[in-house]
Amino acid sequence: MNARLRPPRHLVDPRAIYMWTVSGLAGAVVKILFGVAVASTVAVARFGWVPVWVLDNVWWLFAAYATYALVRAVVIPQWRYRVHRWEVSDDLVYTRTGWLNMNWQLVPISRVQTVDHTRTWLERLFGLATVQIQTASHAGSSEITGLEEQLAGQIAEDIAGRAGELRDDAT
Known part of the structure; x- marks a missing residue:
């Protein structure tokens, strides 16, 4: 394959x-x-x-x-x-950032510890938000910046719910 x-x-x-x-x-x-x-x-x-x-x-x-x-x-x-992209699958959060030095990041949802939905004053001004995904490893942590506010909330809830389910299955 x-x-x-x-x-x-x-x-x-x-x-x-x-x-x-x-x-x-x-x-x-x-x-x-x-x-x-x-x-x-x-x-x-x-x-x-x-x-x-x-x-x-x-x-x-x-x-x-x-x-x-x-x-x-x-x-x-x-x-x-044009470069910043994101995707959330059943078991993975996948982001690509960086306009000169590109950073491709794949975070397994089973490793997610916390998910934060944040809005700076500038993001609030434009109706946007950021989803921050934290894992035990700093290198595994990721964020999706520039999301529509309601979508960011839905993504954060979805990732947190799936991470909880996967963690419960692992114990």
């Missing part, structure tokens, strides 16, 4: 693209503001003021970071949406 690893069947909710975009833009703004604050503080501490040559020559650094941030906020969420 020649078994092949195939991609999981389900994509995350398309609203995850917008959530990841907002998250990327917010992170970029915070990093730019933090960078300006740190650069200004260092310049004032070193020179007592911000020298004109610093202001004249640092614009390219901010332009480069702004370009990177724009790519990270616009391109990466689209790519991430």
